[in-house]
Amino acid sequence: MEEEWETKVNVWMKKYQIEKVRLNLIYEALTHSSYKGMGYDVKDNERLEFLGDAVLGLIVAHQFFVNSQLSEGKMTEERKTMVKNEKLAPLFDKIGLKELTRTANDFDFSVKIRADFIEALFGAIFLDKGYLRCFEFWEIIQELNKGYKLKSSVNEIKESDSIKKGDLSKNGESVILKNAKNVLQEYCQKFGLPLPHYREIKREGLDHQLIFTVEIIVEILIENKRVILNESAISLTIQKAEILSAQKICDQLKLNYKTD
Numbered sequence: 001m002e003e004e005w006e007t008k009v010n011v012w013m014k015k016y017q018i019e020k021v022r023l024n025l026i027y028e029a030l031t032h033s034s035y036k037g038m039g040y041d042v043k044d045n046e047r048l049e050f051l052g053d054a055v056l057g058l059i060v061a062h063q064f065f066v067n068s069q070l071s072e073g074k075m076t077e078e079r080k081t082m083v084k085n086e087k088l089a090p091l092f093d094k095i096g097l098k099e100l101t102r103t104a105n106d107f108d109f110s111v112k113i114r115a116d117f118i119e120a121l122f123g124a125i126f127l128d129k130g131y132l133r134c135f136e137f138w139e140i141i142q143e144l145n146k147g148y149k150l151k152s153s154v155n156e157i158k159e160s161d162s163i164k165k166g167d168l169s170k171n172g173e174s175v176i177l178k179n180a181k182n183v184l185q186e187y188c189q190k191f192g193l194p195l196p197h198y199r200e201i202k203r204e205g206l207d208h209q210l211i212f213t214v215e216i217i218v219e220i221l222i223e224n225k226r227v228i229l230n231e232s233a234i235s236l237t238i239q240k241a242e243i244l245s246a247q248k249i250c251d252q253l254k255l256n257y258k259t260d
Helices: 003-016 024-031 046-067 072-082 085-094 111-129 131-142 153-166 178-188 237-255
Strands: 198-204 213-222 223-233
Touching: 003 024, 024 046, 024 111, 046 111, 046 131, 046 198, 072 111, 085 111, 178 213, 178 237, 198 237, 213 237, 223 237
Parallel strands: none
Antiparallel strands: 198 213, 213 223
């Protein structure tokens, strides 16, 4: 039974692109204190919930600061509205968390409890992968609730982060990186190679919640010899899956790119 549950959790994590987060943290985030009350020796999610609440507040505050000219008082009001339980609980349902949670039998999933699980997940992701990965996960789940999404500022965050890490040209000016698809296309054009070919090889899931698998096929040069590489990636959109597959090729070629 436990093995079956762990398999479901792993599949779910891959679907929402957080498969690299430490499993013990995700398991903890999905465990309610009532489960411990049944005699199981496990950690519950209350501490992660506390942390995730703060992380979500920061994400939303950051979005408002970047994308609006609202006053401090108005941003405070809007932030409270965006992260209140009534807004977070529907996300719990839409990303299919109920069957993954560990709770007491016949447990009542109130609005607050469902919101708590969402916050705990962000706490887990933050501990292992940091703020930016939380921001990306927030954007992914917002795609399932399009009416509840601010204009993204994730690209601005990544660009400023890359400058801090020293992505500078020789003359000291910052380098504006392009996404992996553009980088690969320019690579092929530079060496007179065919442009990369992308094809959808699988789509699965419900009509309103499809998962796409895309394959990239590209010719590269190794010691002046043409070699064909192929990689695949999955995502909630075809465009994102194409970019992720292109990133895998860029990584092999050690080409720098901006993650989207």
